[in-house]
Amino acid sequence: MKKREITIRNKLGLHARAAAKIVQTSTQFQSRISIIKNGREADAKSMLDILTLSCPQGTRIELCAEGKDDAEALAALTVLFDNKFDEE
């Protein structure tokens, strides 16, 4: 299992557009991937899960991946977050 802590820096937080991008990326990997906020867990392959986790700008989350390609999955997702989902 691989883990990484991330602070959400894009202005809108995990809104529809960002959530869609996370799902698009996550579903390319076999690993189970989740986003954890204050102990609540959302499936990174579920748009509605991510949306309802409700993460505005500044939220600290933990990205977890478990499976054969967990390192790659985590790397790919980290790039998304770091690039602020190409929002600005």
Next chain:
Amino acid sequence: MTPGNARMILKGIGVSPGIAIGKAYRVDRDRVSLVYYYLPSPAQIKKEKQRFDAAVDKAEADLKEIKSKIAGEFPEHSFILDTHIHMLRDRMLYDETIRLIEEEGINAEWALRKALENAQLIFAKIEDEYIRSRISDVDYVAEGVLQNLTGQNKRSVAGIKERVIIVAQDLSPADTIQLQVEKTLGFVTDMGGKTSHTAIITRSLDIPAVVGLENVYQAVRSGELMVVDGYAGRVIIDPDEELLNYYYERQYQLENYRKEVARCAELPAETEDGYNIKIQANIELLEEVVAVIDNGAEGVGLYRTEYLYLNLDHPPDEETLFWDYRELAEIIYPEMVTIRTLDLGADKLPNRMREWKETNPALGLRSIRLCLQEDELFRTQLRAILRASGITKNIRIMFPMISGLGELRAAKDILNQVKQELVQESIEVDQDLQVGIMIEVPSAVAVADLLANEVDFFSIGTNDLVQYALAIDRVNENVAHLYEPLHPAILRMVKQAADAGRLAGIPVSLCGELAAEPLYVPILLGFELDSLSMNPLAVPRVKKIIRNASLEESKVCLQEVLQISTASQINEYLCKLAWTRFREDFELFKDQVGEMPAADGNLR
């Protein structure tokens, strides 16, 4: 009092004039009716899961097809379709439905409904309003699958066979494009306002329309007889014979009056005592030029340029803008076209939709302020306008929302730089291009004398001026009743701006809705403006009334009105004047309750 009776009479906003009488056709967005049952055997459960899968597959295929159709044209819609496709297979909907079918042995419709209700509960608890409202997308997606499961299809506007009155909750731009004009008698919706997309389209198609009716969709049944009164903003459902005859008669009279007015639309607006005022059109789409010419407008007094910036991923490029402006100006030639530079709020800018939050957008980064900040955006538009002006020589440029000299000079500086650039590139620009401003911010009125020395013309924008001067957001229903164009403060401000312009020797125009109100003609003339610019459909009637008026009389009228202390008293005064002085032009429009014509802005 109107004769006769009806099952129901609804009041909305008349956005496109005329009377339509015909059968209602509801464009259904109804929830499908569902049947719930338990599945008797494991074999049935297996089959049910396959049936559900097939319904989801079909919904996905449908969404993808729509997406491919609109690809490129509406990137924002395309993105929404993408999220819908993701939601279809989301575990909260899909996996949960499968689980419920398996574990509870219930049919797919029931299981999906349960999964959806569960999602609704989760969303309802979310604090962030934007995310909370995404449940409407989830609803929509689930609805599509449910329709596939039950085999009930949405009826679409494209499939209408006979001439009908379209009844809908709301129509998307895509729906409106599909409307078959020859089959549409009239048009009514629950939502919408005077400036909504549907309002503009129906006006340009000349189809009577009433919007903002709130519950017409629920109230009327398909096939029911109804009357749409686009003048009064009234919708009558199932009228009795007496009322129906009244409306047939009224339709006939109004058509005659309209024809009579239209016949003389070409004549100039010259008062009995020889005062000439130019009557121009406000338009938003290039397509509206037909209405400009048909209604005898003398050029375009206000071309709103925002439309090309909406629904796009990136602002339009210079070529697109250039051709749009050039084409418009060429059609309107030799009359003039006044192009207003971008008057958008930052929230409406491509790439920024929904991503921009201002607590007070009306007072925020918008219009000329936005343009001064977004240098490239502004310069691209200015280049396009200047290039078109060099070819057609009948373009004027106008800056919106100028609040003082600083802003004006900054905007003019950029304009001059762009001009220099073009000259260096050997591209021709109109060297006599006139540069003017909208007078719509109260501070601009206060310094109108200073501004007048540095511009070639004024155009008084009463819609925003009323809003800013009276501190009223007219879309806000709690204060909308305070939106009073006849407020003495507004009339004094218009007078101050008009006088300042005249003193400096520059032409002054007025381009708000105020200009389109036939009742206000006497005061408008009294201001001694050079031109009025309005919705093209309002032009023939305003011109006709002006031809029956006189300047001397109007000056006296304005002087008297300026002594009156409230908007409602002024309105009363003008109604009386219309009734005594211009009776034949108001007879048909008198309010059905009393003798006096009502001035609710629906008199067009």
